[in-house]
Amino acid sequence: MTSWRKYKAIAAAFMAFFVASTFATYLIYYKGPYCDGKCYAINQAFDFQGGGYPRITQVDDLLLVAYSNGSFVLDGVNLTSGALLGARVIIPPGINPERATLHYAEALDMVLCVYNHDAAASCGIAWVPRTDVLNASAWQQQDNLVGPVYQEFRHIGLWEPYLAPYNDSTFLLYYSNQTIFDPAHPIDSTGYSFLLEGYQVVQKIDIYWVQWNGTGFDARYCGAASHDLPGGPIHYKDGMASSVLVGGNETCKDYIITFEQFKPPSYDINIAIVKIQVSEAGVQTLWRRDVPNSSGGAPFIARVGDGTFVTSFRHHHPDDDTDRIAFVAMAADQTSYSQPIYLSAGVFGWPSVFADSQGRLWLACERQDPWNVAVFQLTFNFNWHG
Numbered sequence: 495m496t497s498w499r500k501y502k503a504i505a506a507a508f509m510a511f512f513v514a515s516t517f518a519t520y521l522i523y524y525k526g527p528y529c530d531g532k533c534y535a536i537n538q539a540f541d542f543q544g545g546g547y548p549r550i551t552q553v554d555d556l557l558l559v560a561y562s563n564g565s566f567v568l569d570g571v572n573l574t575s576g577a578l579l580g581a582r583v584i585i586p587p588g589i590n591p592e593r594a595t596l597h598y599a600e601a602l603d604m605v606l607c608v609y610n611h612d613a614a615a616s617c618g619i620a621w622v623p624r625t626d627v628l629n630a631s632a633w634q635q636q637d638n639l640v641g642p643v644y645q646e647f648r649h650i651g652l653w654e655p656y657l658a659p660y661n662d663s664t665f666l667l668y669y670s671n672q673t674i675f676d677p678a679h680p681i682d683s684t685g686y687s688f689l690l691e692g693y694q695v696v697q698k699i700d701i702y703w704v705q706w707n708g709t710g711f712d713a714r715y716c717g718a719a720s721h722d723l724p725g726g727p728i729h730y731k732d733g734m735a736s737s738v739l740v741g742g743n744e745t746c747k748d749y750i751i752t753f754e755q756f757k758p759p760s761y762d763i764n765i766a767i768v769k770i771q772v773s774e775a776g777v778q779t780l781w782r783r784d785v786p787n788s789s790g791g792a793p794f795i796a797r798v799g800d801g802t803f804v805t806s807f808r809h810h811h812p813d814d815d816t817d818r819i820a821f822v823a824m825a826a827d828q829t830s831y832s833q834p835i836y837l838s839a840g841v842f843g844w845p846s847v848f849a850d851s852q853g854r855l856w857l858a859c860e861r862q863d864p865w866n867v868a869v870f871q872l873t874f875n876f877n878w879h880g
Contacts (some may be wrong), residue, residue: 528787530811531838534821537854538871541861542569543581548858548867550848551596553605553624557850559858560584561867562592566609566620568630571869573850582630585609585620593654595736595846598624601662602706608639608655608667615650616641617669619657619704619711640702640713643671654734661744663706666772668719668751670733671700697731699753701777717777719751719770731756732766736846738797746773748780750828752805754791757784764788765807767795767824785822787834794846799853801826802876806845806857809836817842819859823876832876841868 542548545561552558556579558570566585571578584607585594594609603624611618618637626632643652651672658666699720702713720732735753742748748771755766765788769780790809797803803824811818816839823832843860850856854871861868 528834528836530813530836533835533875534837535873536870537873540571540578540869542578542867542869543567544865545867546860547593547844547846548860548869549595549846550856550858550869551598551605552848552850553598553627556627557856557869558596558605558627559867559869560594560596560607561858562594566594566607568628569867579628582628584622584630584633585618585635588613595656597657597659597665599659599665599706606657606665607633608657610650610653610655611637611641612650614638614642615644615652617652617655617667621711634710636710639704639711640667640669643673656736657704658737658749659739660703660747660772665704666716666737666749667702667704667713668699668735668737669702670697670735670753672697672733697733697756699732699735699751701772716772719768719777719779720753720755720766731761734792736794738795738803740769740797742771746771748772750795750797750803750824752785752793752795754793754807755784762789763791765790765793765805765822767805769828785831788820788822790820792844796847796849796855798849798855803828804847804855804874806847808842808845809834811836811839814839817862819845819857821874823874835874835876843867 545563545567548559548561550559555572555574556570557573560568565583565587567581568584569579569581592610594607597606599606604621605627607620609618616638617640618635619639620633620635622633641652653670655667655669660666698718701716701719703716704711704713733754735751737749737751740748740750750769752767754763756763765785768782771778771780790807793805793807795805805822807820809818809820819837819841820834822834841859841861845859848856857870857872859868
């Protein structure tokens, strides 16, 4: 009997270890309640003119801030002196260049900008040598890099492009592909409709290879970033992706991607994170996870100096009926998450985050009253929960 009891104890311990190990891989540990209006510090703050969808990159000691106001405007701040650079139009009106993102391609020594060319339902790219980045007339643009992509009834089906580095001359372009409903590959067995438009769609994050050819850029299809785990159906409605490069070599790279998901059966919007591997063979999904307590959309991810991944997103706070910007941290080991930290009310818009060369986190967002672009350098106490 004693031996049988010992056997049961050993078996129980093994099972507990196996379950704990499995849950560490696929689930998210909770660390306490959310933190509202505290647990963070604003170390620097800058205000720019009115605009939407602000995005950030860094060139030397210049923190560049770009945003849309009918045109696409480049502004920023000199981090050494604190002086604002002054607004200049880099993409003129006429193509509604919204939802753009900036990237400094160090090997090419160029600043790149990808954007929606809404009038043509395509994605464009603009570029300039680093030394001319503040010269608006030096920017070149290629309006129809990818597309056109249309929904039914000629509605535009390409949104929210994002550019990620791959190697010295090649990049990954993510975009939200909202296409005509495909009955052979429905978003879910029950189907899904855009209520305002009245027809079913497939929406996923597609990836294109984008390569510098010496005078401009070439694009070709790579794969989809937002599949379920390998072998599963595409049963989510996914949009607005951003990513962090986390490993790999010259021909195969790993990325952590965050994006908004409309998950069945309720299709309420919240945030997902996936890890993918990209090579010439295509896109492989390594894992996909929900971020708990992340009701809201428009996520953006950055990795700060200690290795922590920080995701910002829009959130409607039910307690006081205000719109907030929220943050969730994922530990460097990619297995544990913090609970959300909510900024105080007053800034909202379409937030984006960026880690500078010192590993500091910057937030770009829209201030509500008065309406303008605001940029903050933030630090967080993600261990506030004890």
